[in-house]
Amino acid sequence: MNQDTPLGGHISKRFDNELEDMRHQVLAMGGLVETQVANGLRGLFESDSELARRVVQDDDKVDRMEVDIDDQCLKILARRQPAASDLRLVVAIIKTINDLERIGDQAEKLGRNQLELIDDDAGSSHCMKLEHLGNLVSKMLNKALDSFARMDVDEALKTIGLDEKINAEFDGMMRQLITHMMEDPRTIRNALRVSWCARALERIGDHSKNICEHVVFLVRGKDVRHIGLKEQVEMVSE
Amino acid sequence: MNNTETVKAGLKKRYAREKRFQFYGKAAVMSGFVFLIFLLFDITTKAIPAFSITEILLEVPMDRSSLGLSTDTSVSIDDEAIAAIDYAGLVKKSLRSQFPEATKRKDKKLLYRLMSGSAEYELRQLIIDDPGLIDGEPLSIWFKADDDVDTFYKLKRNTSRIKAQQVEFIASLKTESRIRTALNWDFFTNGDSREPEQAGIKGALLGSFWTLLVTLMVSLPVGIAAAIYLEEFAPQNRLTDFIEININNLAAVPSIVFGLLGLAVFINFFGMPRSVPLVGGLVLSLITLPTIIISSRAAIKSVPPSLREAALGLGASHMQMVFHHVLPQAMPGVLTGAIIGMAQALGETAPLLMIGMVAFIVDVPDGVLDSATVLPVQIFLWADSPESAFTALTAATILVLLAFLTVMNALAILLRNYFERQR
Amino acid sequence: MQQRNKKTASPSLSLGNFASTIGENLLNDAKISTRDVNVSYGDKQAIYDASLDIGRNQVIALIGPSGCGKSTFLRCLNRMNDTIGICKVSGKLMLDGEDIYAKKMDPVLLRARVGMVFQKPNPFPKSIYDNVAYGPRIHGLARSNAEVDEIVITSLEKAGLFEEVKDRLNAPGTSLSGGQQQRLCIARTIAVSPEVILMDEPASALDPIATAIIEELIDELRQNYTIVIVTHSMQQAARVSQRTAYFHMGRIVEVGDTNRIFTNPRHEMTENYITGKFG
Numbered sequence: 032m033n034q035d036t037p038l039g040g041h042i043s044k045r046f047d048n049e050l051e052d053m054r055h056q057v058l059a060m061g062g063l064v065e066t067q068v069a070n071g072l073r074g075l076f077e078s079d080s081e082l083a084r085r086v087v088q089d090d091d092k093v094d095r096m097e098v099d100i101d102d103q104c105l106k107i108l109a110r111r112q113p114a115a116s117d118l119r120l121v122v123a124i125i126k127t128i129n130d131l132e133r134i135g136d137q138a139e140k141l142g143r144n145q146l147e148l149i150d151d152d153a154g155s156s157h158c159m160k161l162e163h164l165g166n167l168v169s170k171m172l173n174k175a176l177d178s179f180a181r182m183d184v185d186e187a188l189k190t191i192g193l194d195e196k197i198n199a200e201f202d203g204m205m206r207q208l209i210t211h212m213m214e215d216p217r218t219i220r221n222a223l224r225v226s227w228c229a230r231a232l233e234r235i236g237d238h239s240k241n242i243c244e245h246v247v248f249l250v251r252g253k254d255v256r257h258i259g260l261k262e263q264v265e266m267v268s269e
Numbered sequence: 270m271n272n273t274e275t276v277k278a279g280l281k282k283r284y285a286r287e288k289r290f291q292f293y294g295k296a297a298v299m300s301g302f303v304f305l306i307f308l309l310f311d312i313t314t315k316a317i318p319a320f321s322i323t324e325i326l327l328e329v330p331m332d333r334s335s336l337g338l339s340t341d342t343s344v345s346i347d348d349e350a351i352a353a354i355d356y357a358g359l360v361k362k363s364l365r366s367q368f369p370e371a372t373k374r375k376d377k378k379l380l381y382r383l384m385s386g387s388a389e390y391e392l393r394q395l396i397i398d399d400p401g402l403i404d405g406e407p408l409s410i411w412f413k414a415d416d417d418v419d420t421f422y423k424l425k426r427n428t429s430r431i432k433a434q435q436v437e438f439i440a441s442l443k444t445e446s447r448i449r450t451a452l453n454w455d456f457f458t459n460g461d462s463r464e465p466e467q468a469g470i471k472g473a474l475l476g477s478f479w480t481l482l483v484t485l486m487v488s489l490p491v492g493i494a495a496a497i498y499l500e501e502f503a504p505q506n507r508l509t510d511f512i513e514i515n516i517n518n519l520a521a522v523p524s525i526v527f528g529l530l531g532l533a534v535f536i537n538f539f540g541m542p543r544s545v546p547l548v549g550g551l552v553l554s555l556i557t558l559p560t561i562i563i564s565s566r567a568a569i570k571s572v573p574p575s576l577r578e579a580a581l582g583l584g585a586s587h588m589q590m591v592f593h594h595v596l597p598q599a600m601p602g603v604l605t606g607a608i609i610g611m612a613q614a615l616g617e618t619a620p621l622l623m624i625g626m627v628a629f630i631v632d633v634p635d636g637v638l639d640s641a642t643v644l645p646v647q648i649f650l651w652a653d654s655p656e657s658a659f660t661a662l663t664a665a666t667i668l669v670l671l672a673f674l675t676v677m678n679a680l681a682i683l684l685r686n687y688f689e690r691q692r
Numbered sequence: 693m694q695q696r697n698k699k700t701a702s703p704s705l706s707l708g709n710f711a712s713t714i715g716e717n718l719l720n721d722a723k724i725s726t727r728d729v730n731v732s733y734g735d736k737q738a739i740y741d742a743s744l745d746i747g748r749n750q751v752i753a754l755i756g757p758s759g760c761g762k763s764t765f766l767r768c769l770n771r772m773n774d775t776i777g778i779c780k781v782s783g784k785l786m787l788d789g790e791d792i793y794a795k796k797m798d799p800v801l802l803r804a805r806v807g808m809v810f811q812k813p814n815p816f817p818k819s820i821y822d823n824v825a826y827g828p829r830i831h832g833l834a835r836s837n838a839e840v841d842e843i844v845i846t847s848l849e850k851a852g853l854f855e856e857v858k859d860r861l862n863a864p865g866t867s868l869s870g871g872q873q874q875r876l877c878i879a880r881t882i883a884v885s886p887e888v889i890l891m892d893e894p895a896s897a898l899d900p901i902a903t904a905i906i907e908e909l910i911d912e913l914r915q916n917y918t919i920v921i922v923t924h925s926m927q928q929a930a931r932v933s934q935r936t937a938y939f940h941m942g943r944i945v946e947v948g949d950t951n952r953i954f955t956n957p958r959h960e961m962t963e964n965y966i967t968g969k970f971g
């Protein structure tokens with residue numbers, strides 16, 4: 032398969048344009064979601080409730096974009112009856128925007144939790160603990176979107192590997208929070224908020240992993256979901 | 270100037286060109302039509318006199334003394350006696366009694382010439398058919414007039430052949446209503462004759478019929494078989510190419526060459542009789558075969574391949590495919606070719622001259638082995654005859670030939686429609 | 693015919709060089725198997741080294757651009773190419789282990805076993821009844837008129853046409869609509885009880901509804917017949933077939949499960965063709 036121009040080359044130029052346009056919109060949506068996550072995290076770290084409020088508000092934009100792209104996919108399916116790589120692209124996009132929308136929701140959760148935390152000064156110290164996990168998740172999301180933009184299977188597989196790191200980090204953080212809560216029951220309220228934020232970040236990691244799996248499906252036509260990373264790499268390299 | 274105007278500017282010229290072309294077309298059709306009408310008109314007007322004949326009423330005495338028989342009533346009259354009667358004298362006697370004023374030898378001779386030579390034969394036939402007429406009342410019989418009288422009376426045109434004395438006779442007959450114009454049935458029921466008033470086309474008509482029958486029986490099966498073989502079964506090689514070229518060339522060979530061929534092969538080599546429809550039909554078959562083969566091949570070729578594939582795809586053998594599907598479908602085209610060939614054969618004269626079908630034959634042929642002539646040859650013969658009455662007969666024969674052709678074509682169209690309905 | 697079916701594709705066949713074909717072109721228990729088939733019309737070669745197995749009771753679709761040799765290949769399977777003098781076929785074509793191009797294989801018998809339906813509906817210019825009865829009659833499949841009646845009715849029923857024409861079996865076959873004509877042609881083919889039915893773009897001249905009816909029919913016929921269908925409509929190939937073979941410039945480029953071919957073709961040319969890209 033021609034990996035350099037995966038979308039172009041159709042006899043129908045308009046079809047080329049439609050696919051290209053759709054892909055651009057997905058990338059734009061990815062960019063927006065990435066910003067949402069970054070802003071949500073910044074709101075937490077910098078206790079910037081103004082930023083957090085904006086994140087909550089902007090989730091609408093993400094939702095609207097999802098609806099738009101969905102609509103476009105539907106049109107392409109109905110009018111072009113895409114096959115092979117085109118079909119996989121449309122299906123992958125439908126799934127990817129679903130994941131992006133969920134990521135957007137998780138970013139919104141970060142914002143809401145930040146707004147709840149603001150009353151409490153002690154909260155910010157907990158927030159700092161999120162920083163490592165947050166950076167990890169941001170990086171993963173960024174890489175997932177990158178692999179999607181470049182349709183790079185190797186990058187996608189590497190990115191899938193990051194999910195385990197995030198899960199480990201999340202588990203560690205949960206243990207830490209539980210210890211805190213047991214030591215000082217007054218921190219429970221904030222610790223719960225922080226744990227919810229951590230949970231949201233962990234979910235973002237999962238969705239990013241899904242996006243990477245969609246990329247593998249899109250490029251290689253292989254479904255690599257719900258199997259271990261080792262098998263995934265084996266299957267792809269077949 | 271924009272496009273619309275450019276187009277508009279040229280439009281007038283384009284329409285004018287179209288109108289001009291249509292005019293040429295119409296003119297061509299019209300001129301052809303005019304020629305055809307003129308031809309038909311000319312032939313028909315010339316042919317009309319041939320369908321009527323002038324007859325003269327004579328009182329023929331039937332008493333034994335007039336008939337030259339024994340007056341003894343006890344003597345029975347046998348066939349021999351009847352055959353011995355002087356019928357010509359009887360006719361002359363009747364004429365003399367009609368015109369007692371003609372006493373001079375010269376006048377009598379002129380008087381006798383009023384009647385056709387056929388009168389005595391008619392009278393004889395009448396008495397042979399019914400000997401009971403003897404001893405009866407004198408018979409009033411319409412006898413045919415001589416062809417010169419016929420021409421003079423019908424066409425009111427005097428030629429030097431009618432003498433002044435005869436004109437008087439005719440005038441006197443007319444005042445007594447003893448001369449009339451009647452329908453000339455003999456034209457359709459008689460064979461050829463030297464006397465125009467007795468000449469008929471039945472011989473030529475049946476001769477044409479038998480000849481064409483032989484032609485059809487030979488050339489249609491052979492032509493179709495050859496076409497099917499060449500189109501469907503023959504391998505594509507030099508030999509079949511050679512045969513194909515030759516068949517195409519044969520269609521262009523002058524027909525007289527076929528006549529010579531027929532003379533050499535059928536009559537001299539196989540020893541078949543001369544002047545018979547069998548040989549004529551065989552020779553005409555040779556002429557029509559290329560036409561039938563070529564048109565049949567075209568018809569077979571034009572059967573859509575999808576039909577062949579359908580039959581083959583079901584497991585029909587090649588032969589079944591051809592006879593169940595291709596041939597019925599090609600039949601209208603084959604028939605068209607056959608009819609064109611037959612029409613060509615019907616009008617063919619030259620090759621028949623070569624095999625002796627030009628002979629003067631009075632008898633009507635009863636089969637393919639009786640000497641006969643055919644319509645176009647009859648036309649040729651009569652057109653050559655000196656008597657002026659033959660001009661009308663020639664034209665009438667042409668009309669009959671055209672009618673024959675029309676009937677044949679109508680039959681073909683009916684057949685073709687039948688086969689087309691089968692599709 | 694049952695005994696013949698027991699024989700599988702002869703393992704002694706030389707598999708030859710079919711490196712150009714990718715995907716699953718060979719099967720274990722094939723109804724028809726072809727190996728290294730080369731077909732040429734005079735100087736022009738139409739098919740190169742085609743090796744393809746056609747599975748029992750399944751529909752295989754042959755797709756590819758015009759002039760890629762798929763119809764030629766189809767016509768080799770019941771020797772319809774025999775009628776073209778300059779057509780030369782080499783290689784092995786086996787129907788249940790019998791060589792299709794062997795001297796002792798009678799093309800008439802072969803075509804009774806491998807029926808064919810054509811692109812343009814081509815009913816005979818005869819009545820509907822006679823169209824269907826023709827095959828059984830020429831092959832002597834029915835001993836009495838009652839048996840012919842029965843064959844005609846069951847064939848029309850199998851082709852899903854009986855209800856529509858039962859009142860006018862004596863009407864000419866050409867008086868039917870295009871879709872009905874094509875079903876009549878299918879009924880005509882079924883009437884001979886073939887083992888394999890070859891279809892050369894059977895729905896290309898039909899409207900979508902008639903096409904859908906034909907496609908439904910093909911799917912039902914799969915229970916009893918092996919079907920090879922050539923089609924220009926990729927959607928149709930995707931809908932009716934279990935396996936798909938992609939032809940390009942006289943070569944079989946890729947063969948595989950239809951689901952896979954249409955979601956994840958392996959060869960770039962297949963991909964380009966079915967996604968409508970420049971080849």
